[in-house]
Amino acid sequence: MKIQSIMKSKRQGFFISSVLLGSVLVLSGCGTQSPSISSSSAHGSATSPTQQTITAVGAENEYANVISEIGGRYVSVTAIMSNPNTDPHTFEASPQVAAEIANAQLIVQNGLGYDSFMNKLESASPNANRKVIEVQNLLGLPNQTSNPHLWYNPSTMPRVAAAIAADLEQLMPAHKKYFEDNVKKFDASLQPWYNAIKQLKIKYAGSPVAVTEPVADYMLQAAGMDIRTPWSLQAAIMNGTDPAPQDVQTEQNLLKYHQVKVFLYNQQVVDPLTQSLLTLAEQHHVPVVGVYETMPPGYSYASWMLKEVKDLQKALVYHQSTQTLS
Template sequence: NPHLWYKPETMPAVVKAVAASLSKLDPAHAAFFKANVQKFDASLKPWYAAIASFKAQYPHTPVAVTEPVADYMLQAAGCDLKTPWNLQAAIMNGTDPAPQDVSIQNHLFKNHQVKVFLYNQQVTDSLTASFLNNAKAAHIPVVGVYETMPTGYTYQSWMLAEVNALRAAVEHGTSTTVLK
């Protein structure tokens, strides 16, 4: 599930499990593995701080999405996901969404009911492109999200860049369709 990248609890649990397995295979280096878990956990603190800061400053920020790629991060940041779940699931699964869900999404843009639109850069089609165009026409900032890590990033810098792009969209109306 590529969406788990965005869940703040996921990678620390994975790193801890890997270190435990490696420690069983190579007990002589268990302290080394444990130290690297602590180093990794510490490397996530800027991301956690950015999420907490956003949540404190912009609680319940209404957002729309194409699909649930970044939903875990958005929930951790206290955002109010306005896109119907059935629409997100249909886009994610490549099935036809219900017309009423498409209509709800379009109304979110037309009636300025969301402050940001998060758009999956890696899975696009004519429907998601129409949502992107509708958000832009309504002057709703767009934040590009990714299912897999974009080139030039570490996991930590990628996740932090996504939160920073969300903040820039809310604070300044800045669209970040491609991470820089």
């Protein structure tokens, strides 16, 4: 399967026609947004009007959040895709998005076709001094990589954070130690997530689970879960194509006959098929865990990832569903 086709898919019911780019990530501990100001990122008071800041863009708000955590008071960060109620795969860039990208000094984007509109807009406004971190390239992943949801991989964000710090240091050499200290704090913030994954793997490795698409697959694999949903079904739902009837039947049987312990449901891609699967899981009392492609409001990247693991644990231990994050 060619992941580049993701951005071309036609999903039912959801698309983003425009983005209001006056919104930014303000605090490292939250994904809420406000008119564009410099990020304080939990490192003291907000930047004074006279203090120089670096204008940065995260294609997805989880990346914007990490920029905010590393750059702190020296960055003003805009998140382009941040709505947890919409499907990021069908994003359509507006002129406002183009203007924000044109003005950015630092950009972090996912790659693997997930946010390919970024490359087009960057090419339309060339800037030799602009720093662009494409996570696919940072991780050395080929274009054929099947799962683009790289932020669910526990090994991804520490490398992204280090790359952000390196670019910020080039833009503001005087604050090198500040950025490096923030990388250490960010890495430390991920330890509870890592510990939760480790404990889940120790106690529940091999637990069978079903998914609608591969949003959280990297995290599930790290925790030792057995993903029973056929990859071809996951890819079809992800790419907005018609799945094979036998794959749909396989998924339905997983839920009907309790062949899985948890059903992980992408809350940002909802269509008649996924809704029918959700109903089936509820009817047969299979615990449901909602997962997201962009960071829900009220979370930092670290707290969001930790919450997903804890919700999975509650489903496995107590058969408790957590369909939405609030």
